[in-house]
Amino acid sequence: MVIMTLNCGSSSVKYQIYDWDKKRRLASGIVERVTQKGSVIVHEAAGKPEYKKEQDCPTHREAIQLIIEAVLHPEYGAISDLSEIKAVGHRVVHGGEKFAQSVVITDEVVEVFKSIAHLAPLHNPANIQGIEAARQLLPDVPHCAIMDTAWHQTMPDHSYIYALPYEWYEKYGVRRYGFHGTSFLYTSRRAAVLLGKKPSETNLIIAHIGNGASINAVKNGCSYDTSMGLTPLEGLVMGTRCGDIDPAIPFYIMQQTGLSPKEVESILNKKSGVLGITGKWVDRRDVEIAAEQGDKRAILCQTIEGYRIKKYIGAYMAALGRVDAIVFTAGVGEKGPIIRQIALEGLEALGVKLDPERNRVSMTRNAETIISTDDSPVKVFVIPTDEEMVMTEDTYALMNGTYDIHTRFTY
Amino acid sequence: MVIMTLNCGSSSVKYQIYDWDKKRRLASGIVERVTQKGSVIVHEAAGKPEYKKEQDCPTHREAIQLIIEAVLHPEYGAISDLSEIKAVGHRVVHGGEKFAQSVVITDEVVEVFKSIAHLAPLHNPANIQGIEAARQLLPDVPHCAIMDTAWHQTMPDHSYIYALPYEWYEKYGVRRYGFHGTSFLYTSRRAAVLLGKKPSETNLIIAHIGNGASINAVKNGCSYDTSMGLTPLEGLVMGTRCGDIDPAIPFYIMQQTGLSPKEVESILNKKSGVLGITGKWVDRRDVEIAAEQGDKRAILCQTIEGYRIKKYIGAYMAALGRVDAIVFTAGVGEKGPIIRQIALEGLEALGVKLDPERNRVSMTRNAETIISTDDSPVKVFVIPTDEEMVMTEDTYALMNGTYDIHTRFTY
Numbered sequence: 001m002v003i004m005t006l007n008c009g010s011s012s013v014k015y016q017i018y019d020w021d022k023k024r025r026l027a028s029g030i031v032e033r034v035t036q037k038g039s040v041i042v043h044e045a046a047g048k049p050e051y052k053k054e055q056d057c058p059t060h061r062e063a064i065q066l067i068i069e070a071v072l073h074p075e076y077g078a079i080s081d082l083s084e085i086k087a088v089g090h091r092v093v094h095g096g097e098k099f100a101q102s103v104v105i106t107d108e109v110v111e112v113f114k115s116i117a118h119l120a121p122l123h124n125p126a127n128i129q130g131i132e133a134a135r136q137l138l139p140d141v142p143h144c145a146i147m148d149t150a151w152h153q154t155m156p157d158h159s160y161i162y163a164l165p166y167e168w169y170e171k172y173g174v175r176r177y178g179f180h181g182t183s184f185l186y187t188s189r190r191a192a193v194l195l196g197k198k199p200s201e202t203n204l205i206i207a208h209i210g211n212g213a214s215i216n217a218v219k220n221g222c223s224y225d226t227s228m229g230l231t232p233l234e235g236l237v238m239g240t241r242c243g244d245i246d247p248a249i250p251f252y253i254m255q256q257t258g259l260s261p262k263e264v265e266s267i268l269n270k271k272s273g274v275l276g277i278t279g280k281w282v283d284r285r286d287v288e289i290a291a292e293q294g295d296k297r298a299i300l301c302q303t304i305e306g307y308r309i310k311k312y313i314g315a316y317m318a319a320l321g322r323v324d325a326i327v328f329t330a331g332v333g334e335k336g337p338i339i340r341q342i343a344l345e346g347l348e349a350l351g352v353k354l355d356p357e358r359n360r361v362s363m364t365r366n367a368e369t370i371i372s373t374d375d376s377p378v379k380v381f382v383i384p385t386d387e388e389m390v391m392t393e394d395t396y397a398l399m400n401g402t403y404d405i406h407t408r409f410t411y
Numbered sequence: 412m413v414i415m416t417l418n419c420g421s422s423s424v425k426y427q428i429y430d431w432d433k434k435r436r437l438a439s440g441i442v443e444r445v446t447q448k449g450s451v452i453v454h455e456a457a458g459k460p461e462y463k464k465e466q467d468c469p470t471h472r473e474a475i476q477l478i479i480e481a482v483l484h485p486e487y488g489a490i491s492d493l494s495e496i497k498a499v500g501h502r503v504v505h506g507g508e509k510f511a512q513s514v515v516i517t518d519e520v521v522e523v524f525k526s527i528a529h530l531a532p533l534h535n536p537a538n539i540q541g542i543e544a545a546r547q548l549l550p551d552v553p554h555c556a557i558m559d560t561a562w563h564q565t566m567p568d569h570s571y572i573y574a575l576p577y578e579w580y581e582k583y584g585v586r587r588y589g590f591h592g593t594s595f596l597y598t599s600r601r602a603a604v605l606l607g608k609k610p611s612e613t614n615l616i617i618a619h620i621g622n623g624a625s626i627n628a629v630k631n632g633c634s635y636d637t638s639m640g641l642t643p644l645e646g647l648v649m650g651t652r653c654g655d656i657d658p659a660i661p662f663y664i665m666q667q668t669g670l671s672p673k674e675v676e677s678i679l680n681k682k683s684g685v686l687g688i689t690g691k692w693v694d695r696r697d698v699e700i701a702a703e704q705g706d707k708r709a710i711l712c713q714t715i716e717g718y719r720i721k722k723y724i725g726a727y728m729a730a731l732g733r734v735d736a737i738v739f740t741a742g743v744g745e746k747g748p749i750i751r752q753i754a755l756e757g758l759e760a761l762g763v764k765l766d767p768e769r770n771r772v773s774m775t776r777n778a779e780t781i782i783s784t785d786d787s788p789v790k791v792f793v794i795p796t797d798e799e800m801v802m803t804e805d806t807y808a809l810m811n812g813t814y815d816i817h818t819r820f821t822y
């Protein structure tokens with residue numbers, strides 16, 4: 001069974017074509033600058049050279065058409081007929097409280113997504129446009145929705161209810177939802193394999209540190225608490241997002257500067273985090289180079305980033321009581337030994353013994369490594385994430401009628 | 412030496428008269444409804460019956476006059492001549508970054524307070540009015556300022572810098588300041604005594620849980636991190652304050668409801684926290700009664716309150732590496748076994764062993780107790796706080812020229 005996955009962002013569409021039976025990726029790529037001038041597709045089929053084409057995509061529909069064209073391309077393509085694709089899996093950022101798992105998309109499901117689009121105004125509208133265009137262009141195959149929030153629907157109410165007027169939860173859905181669910185699902189299952197335990201017996205803390213960053217407390221294989229909240233703004237220091245702050249600060253800044261709520265919200269999302277502290281950089285590699293050259297704000301930024309991860313690790317150790325392993329994943333988590341070192345040093349009293357040398361050399365996206373010492377009561381793993389795999393796997397399971405045993409999957 | 416302390420809030424003035432040489436409180440009391448109609452003083456001198464008088468106080472000046480009158484009262488008073496008072500200590504909520512310790516008040520000091528009044532618009536204006544009125548009414552004695560923020564000025568920059576545009580720190584003073592400093596100073600010194608260690612050798616986590624609530628990581632006797640931030644809104648669940656939330660929530664609520672920034676800010680401060688979750692109660696005793704009767708929202712509220720304290724305890728254990736003791740203080744901390752139980756249960760893996768029976772019976776403001784088991788690696792103490800004592804002590808030390816050895820005080 002060949003499965004296509006689509007991840008429609010506000011100005012990009014990422015995709016992958018996967019042959020389930022051969023367990024092989026046939027092609028993957030991205031269309032960038034969608035809805036803007038100068039859209040371009042970068043496509044690569046297994047064993048073939050990269051293919052690039054510029055063509056304006058005023059909507060997600062044209063982008064998906066471009067993808068279909070590339071996938072069928074006689075020279076650079078991956079399949080010879082569209083009918084080979086048996087199902088499409090769509091990434092949907094926000095599933096609200098309606099979806100605790102992936103679903104086959106129907107008109108009713110699309111209506112539900114529309115009714116909760118205000119919860120993720122930056123993401124859900126694009127997700128919905130992508131789904132509607134893809135359903136028109138590929139009308140004969142089932143489409144599935146895989147939601148970032150679904151994984152976290154197992155959280156207990158004391159993790160997801162804020163100390164805010166309770167009506168805000170009832171009327172407006174104000175609660176912690178959490179994101180990066182596919183990544184946490186994948187890495188939690190891999191961690192169970194590395195531990196030689198059943199997922200349902202493992203307690204984990206997983207730090208997904210990419211451009212966006214969040215951390216997840218996993219209890220008996222299920223999400224128990226996480227750092228992102230109503231939106232992906234809360235929690236850790238991110239590339240341009242502030243994470244946790246005093247909620248009084250936006251009001252104070254509006255009053256001091258005369259900025260509007262919209263302007264302040266945009267600064268918290270786009271000009272804060274690593275960019276805010278350093279004043280110059282978003283990419284942690286640039287911060288690393290500057291820190292090595294002695295730049296004080298770059299060093300401060302790394303220290304804050306690591307320190308805030310460390311505090312969440314401690315918080316979730318207390319929340320879970322017993323922890324089998326801490327997992328690092330995503331760009332910085334997989335390739336950033338400095339941040340990992342700052343986050344993990346000095347935790348011996350809590351049972352975490354980092355092996356500095358193992359940590360230093362673990363810098364690849366292509367291998368799972370252990371970076372704790374052999375006698376560390378709590379193991380520390382670096383596990384490259386694979387969100388596309390979860391989308392493919394969920395889509396397959398929904399097609400195959402095996403989705404109810406989802407939590408028993410081992411990736 | 413007789414020392415007077417004054418704590419001027421926006422609508423109240425609390426005071427105490429203390430005889431330093433005899434180590435004895437001579438009188439204490441409160442003027443309520445200051446700047447409003449129907450102001451009233453409630454006063455009590457040691458060994459004498461309570462004294463009450465209604466008299467409108469349009470400003471803090473009239474309130475302080477009322478206090479002086481009560482203190483000198485032939486029947487209910489505590490001293491026979493105003494000249495017996497040798498110094499006055501004033502509580503100042505926000506000292507910004509200018510003051511890392513208590514100071515003798517000069518005209519210049521008052522100017523600095525005025526220049527940073529915008530940092531604590533609810534508190535500092537009243538503090539300044541009180542200082543100015545008291546200096547006029549008691550012109551011949553030195554006045555000292557004891558600031559809630561001073562204790563926290565030892566925090567390292569990675570604790571106090573937010574992941575926000577760095578200019579906000581430079582231009583507008585946006586950083587973590589922390590509050591409840593006098594309470595943390597007092598209880599940290601007492602904890603050192605109970606541990607039989609020098610303050611400079613003790614690592615502590617102190618939870619001050621009253622109507623307002625904050626928690627403090629103390630490293631080698633100095634503040635290292637704390638949960639309140641630019642303002643007292645950040646951190647734990649409080650009586651009516653929300654503590655930590657997704658910073659996107661206020662914007663989402665404004666957009667959904669049409670409320671103004673001022674209105675939302677006021678709800679976060681006055682209608683959230685325990686009141687927000689339960690919808691009915693601010694006082695934890697009411698919540699306790701309702702929870703016992705099975706009220707779901709009351710039980711949820713207790714669980715959230717305890718869980719959020721637990722997460723901070725874990726976070727600060729990770730931040731400190733080694734912890735000698737956890738301390739509970741203030742109204743709920745001293746008299747709320749249920750919240751303490753929820754916060755402390757299941758932390759055995761982190762070295763904290765609660766003795767449930769010791770916890771249950773520790774419910775007084777008049778004794779220091781240990782509520783961990785005898786073999787608990789991390790001790791847990793309940794220590795009644797005494798903020799007035801720190802104000803008196805600091806004032807005396809400033810007068811006596813011994814303030815530089817402040818951190819060696821044992822309370």
Ligand SMILES: Nc1ncnc2c1ncn2[C@@H]1O[C@H](COP(=O)(O)OP(=O)(O)O)[C@@H](O)[C@H]1O
Nearest residue numbers: 209210211212282283284285330331332335336
């Ligand atoms: N060698 C490296 N060292 C440190 N950080 C890295 C390295 N390589 C990539 N990164 C960081 O990873 C981030 C991207 O992570 P990724 O998980 O791919 O992002 P996204 O959250 O956008 O999916 C980049 O912003 C960069 O800061």
Ligand SMILES: Nc1ncnc2c1ncn2[C@@H]1O[C@H](COP(=O)(O)OP(=O)(O)O)[C@@H](O)[C@H]1O
Nearest residue numbers: 620621622623693694695696741742743746747
């Ligand atoms: N017996 C009790 N059990 C639980 N909570 C209590 C008890 N007594 C007082 N409290 C709580 O203590 C709070 C006041 O704490 P306190 O430290 O005096 O307040 P503040 O922060 O205003 O100085 C009250 O709001 C109440 O909820």
